[in-house]
Amino acid sequence: MKVLRYLARNPVSLVGVLILLAFVLIAIFAPLLAPPQSFQLSPYDTPRAGFLATPMPPSSDAIFGTTQGQYDIFYGVVWGTRTAFKIGLGVVAISVLVGTAIGAVAAYYGGLVEDVLMRIVDVFMAVPFLIAAMVLTALLGKGIWPITIALTTFGWMSYARIVRSEILRIREMDYIHAARAYGASDLRLIVLHILPNAMFPVLVLATMATGSMVLSASALSFLGVGTEEGYADWGQFIAYSRNWIVGQPGNPFQFWYTLAFPGAAVFLFVLSWNLVGDALRDMLDPRHSH
């Protein structure tokens, strides 16, 4: 109820929720929207209408046109939605688990354990994120899993920091002292009383990070270490469009469709997560509501 009332008052947030919902529906109904053909080994292999390099404009056969190598752009955008959800949610879920565990252990044990863990966080923070993720993906090979592992390895630190500082803050609050006075065990205190309250900032951060992790994953594909050739992945399709920015003389926007559709997909996906994250922060953090 509170959520609905908030959305009614904030049309921009409502737009974000609706776009996100649309993407969820596209991902669920991908087999109906863009049915895979019988000869495809995997539905994520984009079908191609020949091997000609030059992209073809939208037509009745390919409503978004075809990109370099005759890959169907509509198919790639639809199934790329599933790829985006898999990578975004996968990376964020694993990062939250790892970060929360490390942050909680650091805050709970304190002393040397905390020092060592937080110095490890510092070291990972000093790593150039995109370059390190590129190296790890290049080592692990192409595909969804290498991307997920690489982005997780270099992206869990902020959760550890937030969870630690939240626990340290909440630990000193009156209701915790009260629970301790009742004789609650340490484990019970952490899991039942402290973590649930520490999770709100993590939730906001995770929502915003889902969009930016999809950005990073697409960037990896764009820089040439992401998914396999022809995989239904927005970054891959944007990378193809890079070779077709300049049209023939007198027709500068000749290949606009190679960039417009996959580009709009990434943009709207990230935008919706950011809007939802923004709304969550407003709702959960009273300091931001005016």
Added chain:
Amino acid sequence: MLNYALRRLMMLPIVLFALSLMIFALQMSLSPTQRLAAYAPSPDFLKGGQESIRRMIEQYGLNDPFYIQYGRWIGGVLSGNLGWSETARQPVSTALMSLFPATLELVVLAFIPCLLLAVFLGSRAGIYLNRWPDHVIRIFTILGWSFPVYVFGLLMLLIFYSALDWFPPGRLSQWAQTIVTSGDFVRYTGANTIDAILNGNWAVFIDSLRHLAAPVITLTYVNVASMTRVMRTSMLETLRQDYVRTARAKGLPRRVVELKHARRNALLPVATIAGMELAVMMGGVVITETIFDYAGLGQFAAKTAANLDFPAVLGFGLYFAVVLVVMNLIVDLIYPLLDPRVKTQ
């Protein structure tokens, strides 16, 4: 104060050591034969068959235990030798140093408008909270924040290069490149714009600006969003303070209260964010440089990472960490000057 700076700087070697261990461990996950490629002066070198490959692995000690190989590498680094980059066909340190001015030039040119714009827009949004300027600025920033750099960059190329032919990719046109590399043109700094002014060559100056324009606009737009948001939030916090109410109650003009009293203090959190963002940008703007084919550190790092050119990746990683730690230290040291309430202990 000095004590604090020294203690922070003491952390640097520890961070660098751990970082180098980590990247080195990644490198060691390759087989000795793969790593041998870094030592081969030409592809023919490896065609000598299994026997010669084995002999070379022996010769360079690529089968030695981890700590011996790491020790050898770190020994080289400490004596100023970062190794050979296959991608650049140059020593790593030479490559990094020759590309650094290009990145610095780009980053500084993008950072200044970015900061000014963020302060202007953020304070405006805070002053006109929930009125139309606020709404427009919020939408502008959230769009910029969600815009993938590579999509925005490609759009810039589509409009300003393909359609209008104003801002070509690269760092210089062919004719300007010929002038710059000729003996008559003195390379004082390595930054094209400054060198062109110092040499009094206005044609080259204009040409380098034309090449810088698109990446600068791209970087400004995608980076201005986060800073504007911080400025807006901080402005709102400040406007609620008691001293602002006092100033208003005294009957001071609204503009004076907003710009003199409130905005100055609201700048503080922005200084922190700006410092961190500048540090990350100086570490190489990977995607922007790659899209616009702008030969700087970011493009170089991306190439070396994709080629698994480990000596270069290690060198770049060390450079990045140093920039990050030093920049954060500078921000920390400047902070008490901006805000006397903060004392560094």
